[in-house]
Amino acid sequence: MNAVTAYKSEPGSMEPGRSKSGAIALLVLVAAFCAKPAPMTLAGEIGSTFAKHDPASKSEIDNATWNDLLKSYLRDSADGLVRVNYRAFRKKGRTALTSYLNHLQTVDTTLLNRNEQFAFWVNLYNAKTVDIVLDHYPVKSIKDIDISPGVFSDGPWKKKVLEVNNIALSLDDIEHVILRGLWHDNRVHYAVNCASVGCPNLALSAYTGKTLDAMLDAGARAYINSPRGVSMENGRLKASKIYRWFTKDFGNSEKAVLAHLTKYAAPAFAGKIKSIGRIDSYEYDWTLNDTRN
Numbered sequence: 001m002n003a004v005t006a007y008k009s010e011p012g013s014m015e016p017g018r019s020k021s022g023a024i025a026l027l028v029l030v031a032a033f034c035a036k037p038a039p040m041t042l043a044g045e046i047g048s049t050f051a052k053h054d055p056a057s058k059s060e061i062d063n064a065t066w067n068d069l070l071k072s073y074l075r076d077s078a079d080g081l082v083r084v085n086y087r088a089f090r091k092k093g094r095t096a097l098t099s100y101l102n103h104l105q106t107v108d109t110t111l112l113n114r115n116e117q118f119a120f121w122v123n124l125y126n127a128k129t130v131d132i133v134l135d136h137y138p139v140k141s142i143k144d145i146d147i148s149p150g151v152f153s154d155g156p157w158k159k160k161v162l163e164v165n166n167i168a169l170s171l172d173d174i175e176h177v178i179l180r181g182l183w184h185d186n187r188v189h190y191a192v193n194c195a196s197v198g199c200p201n202l203a204l205s206a207y208t209g210k211t212l213d214a215m216l217d218a219g220a221r222a223y224i225n226s227p228r229g230v231s232m233e234n235g236r237l238k239a240s241k242i243y244r245w246f247t248k249d250f251g252n253s254e255k256a257v258l259a260h261l262t263k264y265a266a267p268a269f270a271g272k273i274k275s276i277g278r279i280d281s282y283e284y285d286w287t288l289n290d291t292r293n
Contacts, residue, residue, distance in 0.1 A: 046177045049165055050117070052110040059112055061120055063206035065100040066127055069093050074204055075291050080226045082201040083291045090134045097131055105164055116209035118183060122191045123206050124162065125174045130202075132156045133195050133288070141286045142195045186249040186260065189242050190219030197293070198228055198240060198285035220264040228285070230261055230273070237276045241284040254279055 073089040076082050089097075104124045109117055129142070136145045148158035148170075157175075160168040169178075179188045193202040200223040207215055223229035223240075231238045243250060243257045250257045257279065262270040287293055 043177050047181055050178050051182055053114050053117055054111050055113055057113045065096050066206045083289050085291045086137050090137055101127055115212045119207035119209050119212050121174055121179050125192045129195050141288055143286050187216035187220055190223050195289055197287045197289055224261055224264045225266055236280040238281045239279045241282040244282045
């Protein structure tokens with residue numbers, strides 16, 4: 001399975017161990033066995049279109065509206081989790097958010113350099129995720145927003161909700177086909193936000209091409225040094241399920257994942273990770289990252 005098709009088990013499908021019933025699981029297996037292979041034409045079209053870029057471009061996306069919205073409705077909590085005041089955002093920020101999303105969808109991404117493209121896709125993904133939550137708010141979890149096509153689909157990730165360069169896109173398309181598929185940078189997992197407590201924080205400011213590397217590194221450090229990313233108890237190491245869902249992105253082995261964690265962990269914490277030398281368990285909290293929680 002390559003980086004384009006290695007979708008995480010939650011956004012876009014059911015988490016292992018949480019199938020709705022044995023009968024449903026059997027039906028899924030039968031359907032998978034009998035069905036024809038899914039055509040790859042769309043993924044190929046997406047990849048080939050958005051792989052185009054202009055390395056000499058100095059163009060920058062205007063993210064002023066997104067920055068204002070983040071400043072107005074994000075709250076950096078004492079526990080390290082950035083929460084969103086969805087209630088106030090829905091009342092006062094929807095018009096501005098819609099305008100920003102409309103603006104991004106007019107951008108010809110092929111005219112941007114690679115860093116500006118990466119920043120563009122992250123901002124578009126995060127802004128649309130917030131928009132989808134606001135459409136269905138109040139909800140306890142983004143997983144409760146079952147708008148993806150397909151009887152067994154879970155959450156909003158597979159529905160075509162955006163259009164860029166005349167191509168309809170889902171959130172999964174942006175994360176897995178474009179960002180993961182074209183850049184192969186595991187720090188993307190610290191940038192795209194799935195509106196959940198267990199997820200790396202929604203950045204307090206918009207990503208830009210000029211600040212991209214610094215923001216990606218900062219996101220990695222913040223998450224790995226928080227209990228939501230990595231924690232220890234009684235000599236046992238617990239990590240986010242992100243590192244299980246996307247093991248291949250982090251080197252395709254537990255050893256490689258541990259090396260990644262120690263790279264961004266604070267020195268004393270990195271030493272403890274090395275001394276334990278294994279991950280005992282994984283967890284993820286899908287509770288909405290709402291200030292009311």
